[in-house]
Amino acid sequence: MDNILNNFTDLLNNRGIRLSESQLHQFELYYRELVNWNERMNLTGIIEREQVYIKHFYDSLSVAFFVPMSDHLKIADIGSGAGFPSIPLKIAFPHLRVTIVDSLNKRIHFLNHVTSFLGLSDVQCVHARAEDAARLPIHRDQYDLVTARAVARMAVLNEFCLPFVSVGGLFVAMKGQGVQDEIEEASFSLRELRGQWLNTHRFELPVEESTRHIVLITKTGPTPKKYPRKAGTPLKSPLI
Numbered sequence: 001m002d003n004i005l006n007n008f009t010d011l012l013n014n015r016g017i018r019l020s021e022s023q024l025h026q027f028e029l030y031y032r033e034l035v036n037w038n039e040r041m042n043l044t045g046i047i048e049r050e051q052v053y054i055k056h057f058y059d060s061l062s063v064a065f066f067v068p069m070s071d072h073l074k075i076a077d078i079g080s081g082a083g084f085p086s087i088p089l090k091i092a093f094p095h096l097r098v099t100i101v102d103s104l105n106k107r108i109h110f111l112n113h114v115t116s117f118l119g120l121s122d123v124q125c126v127h128a129r130a131e132d133a134a135r136l137p138i139h140r141d142q143y144d145l146v147t148a149r150a151v152a153r154m155a156v157l158n159e160f161c162l163p164f165v166s167v168g169g170l171f172v173a174m175k176g177q178g179v180q181d182e183i184e185e186a187s188f189s190l191r192e193l194r195g196q197w198l199n200t201h202r203f204e205l206p207v208e209e210s211t212r213h214i215v216l217i218t219k220t221g222p223t224p225k226k227y228p229r230k231a232g233t234p235l236k237s238p239l240i
């Protein structure tokens with residue numbers, strides 16, 4: 001193991017996450033495919049290996065610092081892009097049942113390739129806008145855990161993500177700075193979509209030591225019939 005992998009495993013061990021040799025190999029394959037495909041399509045601005053391990057892989061796994069990755073957990077990752085946070089979570093916790101929703105088909109194409117290349121089972125990649133997918137009964141109110149990282153502000157995210165969450169399930173928004181203002185701005189959409197704020201956990205990303213926030217929201221009732229609104233509406237007119 002080189003220094004980067006040693007550091008990555010040490011940091012995760014400190015958080016109670018242990019990876020086998022074969023899981024570390026999967027992370028390395030993922031890194032290589034990400035960088036290769038990034039030459040042909042825009043997947044990430046971060047390609048330097050150590051930075052990818054910390055800013056993408058470790059940061060994605062931070063969900064598991066605060067939420068137990070229980071058996072048979074059914075996860076939806078909304079606006080997953082190049083697979084964050086769901087692919088690192090699936091590598092580290094292979095029992096997870098993962099659905100990825102992204103509106104950009106080329107990213108879904110990459111994710112389908114990566115999941116089969118890494119031999120990940122029980123990962124479904126859906127090319128759709130979140131607002132459209134959440135109207136379908138197979139997705140609506142169906143997931144124990146819904147994640148979103150770097151997709152939109154909280155007021156929009158609530159409308160994108162909460163319709164996927166089962167009653168009693170969790171929505172995890174992964175945020176940087178300024179999260180408190182976003183939460184306050186989103187209080188109307190939270191109520192409308194039956195969300196209840198539980199906690200905001202703060203942690204420092206190692207190496208560059210920037211602050212990250214994990215916002216935990218639970219679902220107190222089924223999604224009201226009128227939500228989500230038609231695709232395209234939320235960004236122009238968030239529920240504030």
Ligand SMILES: C[S@@+](CC[C@H](N)C(=O)[O-])C[C@H]1O[C@@H](n2cnc3c(N)ncnc32)[C@H](O)[C@@H]1O
Pocket residue numbers: 078079080081082083084085101102103104107128129130131148149150151160
């Ligand atoms: C900035 S990228 C973030 C990707 C990834 N979550 C990460 O942390 O690197 C935002 C992603 O959200 C997707 N997206 C934006 N609006 C969406 C929507 N309404 N439904 C589904 N995906 C959406 C985009 O296609 C893009 O892949």
